[in-house]
Amino acid sequence: xxxxxxxxxxxxxxYDQRMQRICTTMSAAGYEVALIGRQLTSSIPLQPQPYQQxxxxxxxxxxxxxxxxxxxxxxxxxxxxxxxxxxxxxxLDTSIPGILASKIKSKPHIFDAHELFTxxxxxxxxxxxxxxxxxxxxxxxxxxxxxxxxxPAIAQYFQEKYNKPVAVVRNMPIKxxxxxxxxxxxxxxxxxxxxxxxxKTNNNIINDTPTPAWQSKIDLLQGQxxxxxxxxxxxxxxxxxxxxxxxxxxxxxxxxxxxDLSQTLRTLTTSLDLNHKVVFLGMIPPNExxxxxxxxxxxxxxxxxxxxxxYLSLNNKFFDYTNAHLxxxxxxxxxxxxLLKEFAVGIATEPNMSDxxxxxxxLLSDSKLYDKIKSxxxxxxxxxxxxxxxxxxxxxxxxxxx
Numbered sequence: 001x002x003x004x005x006x007x008x009x010x011x012x013x014x015y016d017q018r019m020q021r022i023c024t025t026m027s028a029a030g031y032e033v034a035l036i037g038r039q040l041t042s043s044i045p046l047q048p049q050p051y052q053q054x055x056x057x058x059x060x061x062x063x064x065x066x067x068x069x070x071x072x073x074x075x076x077x078x079x080x081x082x083x084x085x086x087x088x089x090x091x092l093d094t095s096i097p098g099i100l101a102s103k104i105k106s107k108p109h110i111f112d113a114h115e116l117f118t119x120x121x122x123x124x125x126x127x128x129x130x131x132x133x134x135x136x137x138x139x140x141x142x143x144x145x146x147x148x149x150x151x152p153a154i155a156q157y158f159q160e161k162y163n164k165p166v167a168v169v170r171n172m173p174i175k176x177x178x179x180x181x182x183x184x185x186x187x188x189x190x191x192x193x194x195x196x197x198x199x200k201t202n203n204n205i206i207n208d209t210p211t212p213a214w215q216s217k218i219d220l221l222q223g224q225x226x227x228x229x230x231x232x233x234x235x236x237x238x239x240x241x242x243x244x245x246x247x248x249x250x251x252x253x254x255x256x257x258x259x260d261l262s263q264t265l266r267t268l269t270t271s272l273d274l275n276h277k278v279v280f281l282g283m284i285p286p287n288e289x290x291x292x293x294x295x296x297x298x299x300x301x302x303x304x305x306x307x308x309x310x311y312l313s314l315n316n317k318f319f320d321y322t323n324a325h326l327x328x329x330x331x332x333x334x335x336x337x338x339l340l341k342e343f344a345v346g347i348a349t350e351p352n353m354s355d356x357x358x359x360x361x362x363l364l365s366d367s368k369l370y371d372k373i374k375s376x377x378x379x380x381x382x383x384x385x386x387x388x389x390x391x392x393x394x395x396x397x398x399x400x401x402x
Contacts, residue, residue: 002030003085003401007112008075008094013037013046013053017286017316018114018150018171019090021386022393023051029394036078038071047287072097086110086401092117092133095140103143108400111144113166116154119308121235138162146400148393151314151335169393171316173290173323175385212288214281218254218295221279226252227360228296228326230289231317233259236306238351243268245356246277251364256281256292293320298363299328301336304351321346323381327373329359343380344373 007023009016019035027033033051038059046053056074061067076097079087088110089098095111102109117123118133141147141162148167149155155166218226233239233255243265246253255265255278262280269278284292293299299321303310314335321328328346330336337348349359363370 002032004032004034004083005086005088005397006079006082006084007033007035007088007090008079008098009035009037009090010071010093011037012040012043012055014044015283015286017289020049020286021174022112022169024049025386025390025393026397027051029390029397031397034082034084036075047285068093076100080104086397088112088397089140089144090114092136092140095144096136099140099143108145109143110396110400111140111147112169113147113149113154113158115150116157116309116312121306121310124307124309146396148396151312153312153314153335157308157312167392167396169389169396170314170319170384172319172384172386172389175382175387212284212291214256214284214288214292217279217281218292221252224252225297225364226254226279226295227298227300228254228256228293228321229300229317230256230284230293230320231315233257233261233265235260236304236310237261238300238302238304238356239265240268241351241353241356242300242302243274243278244272245353245360246274247272248357249360249364251297252277252279254279254281254292254296256284256289258283289320290324293324293326296324296326298360299324299326299346301331301346302329302349302351302356303331303333305333319384322377322384325374325377325381327363327370327377329356329363339384343376343384345377345380346373 005026007019009019013019013035023033023035027050034054035051036054036056039055039057040062043055056071056078059067059070059074061070072094075094079097079101084107086108087098087102089095090112091114099109118130118137123130123133141158141164147158147164148169149158150169150171152168155168158164158166229239229242231237239261242253266280269275299317301315301317301321303313305311311333312335313333318330318336322345329349330340330346332348332350340346340348347359347362349355
């Protein structure tokens with residue numbers, strides 16, 4: 001067995017696409033991998049993966065300052081009794097215990113920033129809280145051995161602020177149809193391989209995945225075209241404008257995910273008498289998402305500029321839509337606009353009701369434009385793939401551990 005890497009997060013592991021890809025890739029590269037998160041009262045059983053999955057249980061607090069304090073203390077003590085060759089902390093909310101455990105055991109530490117945490121809306125609007133997390137961020141970059149993040153803009157921000165190199169590993173999906181060591185391992189993510197019972201015939205993976213529960217709601221649409229939003233139902237995701245726009249858009253809206261605004265958005269839908277046009281699917285496991293995405297007609301990825309974290313973002317769904325050859329409405333932010341210059345896989349859209357209506361109707365009514373964008377998605381899906389990100393990822397850990 002290879003050297004052991006422990007990755008730490010604060011979520012419950014079930015729906016984190018990036019961590020599933022990273023851990024599976026590192027496992028396929030010969031490392032022994034463990035991913036640590038937490039058990040929630042709403043957590044469902046984990047699917048088998050080619051790495052160890054650990055949930056910290058019986059937490060007294062689930063949100064707020066007391067949660068972060070309790071979780072960090074629990075995580076630190078847990079790590080001190082683990083054997084490892086490196087720890088990779090995901091975001092600032094697990095970086096302190098990761099660094100302390102690494103220093104106590106004289107092992108290297110890696111920091112992976114999935115967002116610009118200090119500039120998320122819930123942090124930035126509370127200046128005292130923001131100052132605390134900025135201190136944590138400064139401490140993290142001072143003591144970590146290597147750092148990576150999800151996009152060039154956030155990497156540049158960190159490099160200019162801390163004068164430290166930050167690698168970029170983007171949230172790209174796995175190329176479909178490829179057969180190699182990493183693709184075979186990452187096929188676990190898509191439900192195509194059970195690591196405890198793998199069956200292949202002529203290099204073709206046999207997939208006996210049952211029909212997912214959410215499919216019955218899609219079937220009720222009886223073939224109607226639908227707009228898809230997949231992701232957290234959180235603040236500043238442009239979802240209120242999207243739901244309001246549905247009163248003037250002839251097609252259906254499907255929302256796949258849950259979040260802080262779950263009940264608010266359902267109430268808004270009811271108040272606008274749009275329950276017949278807006279479908280809430282709830283949380284969907286990452287291995288089932290591609291089955292849903294490929295059935296949609298338009299993807300939605302239009303956030304508000306609610307701070308630097310959103311403005312510099314580069315999220316999963318942008319690449320997931322492209323990989324499904326799904327034309328989409330896209331954030332008019334720097335990272336996305338730069339990628340649109342390479343492949344015009346969607347239309348930059350302002351996060352207001354009028355522009356959402358305008359650009360959606362363009363895609364619905366202009367078949368030539370739609371087909372052109374769909375063709376661009378096919379071209380981009382050959383290049384914007386996880387396999388092109390893995391050499392950077394593997395090299396980071398190889399350099400730190402050797």
